[in-house]
Amino acid sequence: MTTTEGHPAAPRRARRRSIAFWILAPLSVFALALLGLGLQAVDVPIAFWWPAAGVSLAFVLRTAPSHRWVAIALVFALTSSANAIAGRPAALAVLYGLFNTVEIVIVVVLLSRLGEPFRLDSLKHAARFTGAALGGALVAAAGIASANTLLGTGSFFPASIIAFASHSSAMILIGSLAILPRDRSRHVRLVEIAAHLLAVGTAIFLAFGPPGYTHLSFLVFAILAGACLRFPMRLAAWLSLLTSVAVLVLTRTAGGTSRVGIVESAESAVTLVVFMSAVGVFTVLVAAARHESLANAALAVQAAHEIATAERTRATAIAQQLDLERQREDFTTATSHELRTPVTNVLGYTDLLAESALTAEQRSWVDAIRRGAARLKDLIDSLTSPGTGGDPDRLPVDTLIDDICAAHHADALSRRTTLDTVHSGHHVLAVEADVRRALWGLVSxxxxxxxxxxxxxSAYRIGDDVAVVVADDGPGMSPETLGSAFERFYRGREAEGRTASGIGLGLATARELARRNGGDITLASRPGEGVVATLRLPAAPTT
Known part of the structure; x- marks a missing residue:
């Protein structure tokens, strides 16, 4: 939505909120400073509660870091002016304003050390905020009491105790409202709030009202604990503040039996502000701990949901993969069955032709047909399984290499590839058909x-095995292709664009044949540096 001038409405609302904040917050500091100056007790030279400290802290914390110096300057000017208007000497008014400002600066600095917006979202942060508030109040109390002593308006210890308790309670009760996190609690019904107000009101009346059962004041904390554990953190903080204000009003009216006046004794004032400080600390710590537990529970639930989703996805993927495997096996079984009969016929008729009277040229044609048919039969056999094997024999490696290379001689010539063989004189103990098929795939x-x-x-002896090495100087394999080379039906991108008739079964079948004979096949390669395939088989005993 935009205004008639075409400018967005949201920035205008933000500016209006900013203007209202910079007007209302300083006015609140000044008004509560004047109000606090009216909270007097017998034999106490200073106000026994200073709510302006809490509002000043909230004002500075809610201000952007780049403008906090302005807010701090306003706190100093407003609290000094309020003290002067109340009739305090100018020097004392300025000192009070200075120490009020110093405590705010101390708290803000301690809370800003992490370099990020501070929130009461954990017990650790709540303890840190409480410690910062107590530390700032301690410095302010020492300064205010020292100023009173130097200017002859009061003794040090009573003033320092009152100042510490009054400032710390105000900052914890009111200042915490500026740094509360977003609530995670569910909606609270009005009847629950009403029941809480009735319960806490009754406890306050019994402990601080006309009955005067002060030994029942612990009930207030029990009821506040319920609020902290049941209600959203913001609501619990406001209820604690209202509870403290209600206790203050009853104390100033002598339990509600007289009009608002001066608290009768310093002891009553100290007891009041210590109680209020305890309420603030208790609320902040308990509510923050509950908020943290709810946040952790929410994270745990989210993590469990994500794990469950991932497991469902994984289960679906496995089911799909198994289904694809089943379809592929069905296809290869049906295909191999349909192809095996005609290929067997081709091999049979080529054998018959080979026994006939043929010219040398015709015989070479028949041999080429038979080699192609035999290769096709091997491919069909590898579609289903490598076969059932047989009994291992003592096989000469050099003969196997020569036979396989001779069978590939024509293919090598057509591809302008040079075939080099190196004799080693070694023997292996394996099923001959398995070794021939495995080595055929590697050479091919x-x-x-x-x-x-x-x-x-070539071949060489390594321990109790013989390693037959087939090395080429081709383009090599990428790490991705090398990692999947032995998967059935896998063809790496290096095979694209080449006249390779395979379907990704050669290496998988060769390794299965080697392992069935107590050996294995390994590959080593770098892109652009060729491939070294090693067929390792048990060495035959020396005769």
Whole structure:
């Protein structure tokens, strides 16, 4: 929404609130300073309660840090002026205003050390606020009592005790209202508030009213504890302030039996302000502790909800993955079944053709057909499982390498890839068909990715095993591809754009075959530096 001039209405409302704040807050400080000067007790040279201290603290805390010096200057000017208007000597009025200001500065500095807006949102912060208020009040009390002593208007100790209790209680009861956090309690019904007011009013009347049962004053704290634990923190703070004011009024009226006047004794004044200070400290600590517990409970509930959501998502993902696995297995089983029969027929007829009288050229064609059909049969077999295996034999590694490389000779020539082999004389103990299929997959991959390069196949003894190494100088694998290379049906982005007919089963099948024979396959690679595949198998005993 905008005004007719086209400017946003929200900034105007903010400016009006700011103007009202800077008018009403200083007026409240000045008015409560004058009111406080009227709170006198017999044989006490100063006011026995100083509500202006609490309003001054709230005023400065609610002011933006960049403008706090203005608020502090106003506190000094207003409290000094109020003391002067009340008839105090000019020097004493200025000193009172100075010490009032110093205590506010001390509290604000102590609360601002974290460099962030301070809030009574935890027991730790409540204890810190209480300690800051007591510390500021202690400094102000010492200064005010010293000023009284030096100017001959009173003795040090009575004035210091009264000043400390009156200033600390005002800052804790009133100043805390400026730094309360956002309430987390649920809505409170009016009947509950009414019941609380009735209960606390009854307790105050019995303890501080005409009956004079002062030994029942503890009931006030019991009822306030209920308010702190049941009501929102802001409501509990206001109820504590109203309770303290009600006790003050009854004390000034001699339990409600006379008109407002001077408190009859210094002891009564000290008891009153100490009670009010205790009410403030009790309320701030208990309400802050409850607020913190509610905040922690809310965080725990939120964390539990997020964990539950994550678990549901994970369960859904696992279910989807299992369903995809089932669909893939069904597809591969059906596909391999449908393809196995025609491939078997091709192999059978090529065997028949090979037994016929053929020219050398025709025989090379038949051999090429048979190699392709055999490769296709191996691929179909790998779609379902590597097979059932057999009995391990003592196999010469050099012969296996030569046979596999010879079978890939034509493919290497077509890709302009050089095949190098190194004989080692080692033997392995494994199922021959398994070793041939595993090594076939490694050599086939190397030739495919080292197009125009070199593939070397060698073997060496390592402990009780023989390692057959197939190394190429192709583009290598990225860490992502290397981490997923042995997953079934996985094809890395390095395979894109290459004439590779695989479907991501070669490495997975080769590793399964190697492990079935007590060995394993590992890969080592860096992007741009080729791949080193190592087939490790148990070494055969020496004959």
């Amino acid at each position: 991959n190397a030739i495919t990715f080292a197009e125009g390069g070199t593939v070397s196949v």
